[in-house]
Amino acid sequence: MSETRWKRSSNERSDNSEMQHRRIVIENSHGEKLVGVLHDTGSTETVVICHGFRSSKDRIPMPTIANVFEKAMISSFRFDFAGNGESQGSFEYGNYHREAEDLRSILQHLRGENRGSVVLLYAAKYKDVQTVVNISGRFFLERGIEMRLGKDYLKRIKENGFIDVRNRKGKFEYRVTEESLMDRIRTNTHEACLSIHENCRVLTVRGSNDMIVHVTEASEFAKYIKNHKLCLIEGADHDTSNRDHIRSALMMKSRI
Incomplete structure (x- = not known):
């Protein structure tokens, strides 16, 4: 483990220099x-922000979420x-359980919140978090695969052992192996939700204009998580990229 400290430039500073x-x-x-990146405000609690599929700590909305917490004088860590x-390592298509272990390593180091399904799997396995905010998480992990891999993906991946995903211009983006695909399909979100302890408060945030994960999936989390609240943000998209939408969700967090 190593740390590098720096102060933000004058353009990056908030009111607290x-x-x-x-x-x-x-x-x-x-x-x-x-x-x-740790946004250190000196608060006694630290929010861990987990990015989504094929994303990173530096892509919207992760820095925006961190900045909203910063203005509220709450420390956060995005990674x-x-x-x-x-980060080191190879990208894998499914990988939910392994990413939950990444989160375990982060929390053990920080001891001090989005790939939604990952944080819920973590809370189901480990009982050391009190609050989880699940932003745009998918409940039915078998859905949305054809959109990325194309028709007959199971047949093609069994024949070839992998599927290469390309963008609209035909440029290679990433490879999906049969093992990683089955890891996603076999991940049981329903079982994980039932395993989350009632002392762990879960807030599911979903935008009404989410075109990636249908808004109805949000209600599935509410069915099976014991201590759960649902926040539907009118007009928000999958990435809740609008700062006001993020602020609305985090205001809801303070009330759960």
Whole structure:
């Protein structure tokens, strides 16, 4: 583990000029270095912000979420899962359980909140978090696969052992192996939700204009998590990229 401290430039500073960002590198259980940024306000609690699929700590809305917490004088830590952003390791398509272990390494280091399904799997396995905010998380993990991998993906991946995903211009983006695909399909979100302890408060945030994960999936979390609140933000998209939408969600967090 290593740490690099720096002060923000005058353009990055908020009203509190003493506030600092710290780049922190934490080793996971596989010996890979996970890179994150701590927004240190001196608060007694720290929010851990987990990015989504094929994203990173530096993509919207992660920095925006951290800045909203910063203005509220709450420390936060945003980081890259293994195989994403600056962190070491190889990107894997499913990988939910392994990313939950990455989160375990982060929390053990910080002891001090989005890939929604990952944080819920973590809360189901470990009982050391009191609050989880699940932003735009998918309940039915078997859905949305065809949108990325194309039709007959199961047949094609069994024939070839993998599927290469390309963008609209035909440029290679990432490879999905049969093992990683089955990891996603076999991940049981329903079982995980039932395993979350009633002392862990869960807030699910969903935008009414989410075009990636249908808004109705949010109500599934409410059915099975014992201590749960649902926040539907009118007009918000999947990434809740609008700062006002994020602020609305975090105001809801303070009331759960």
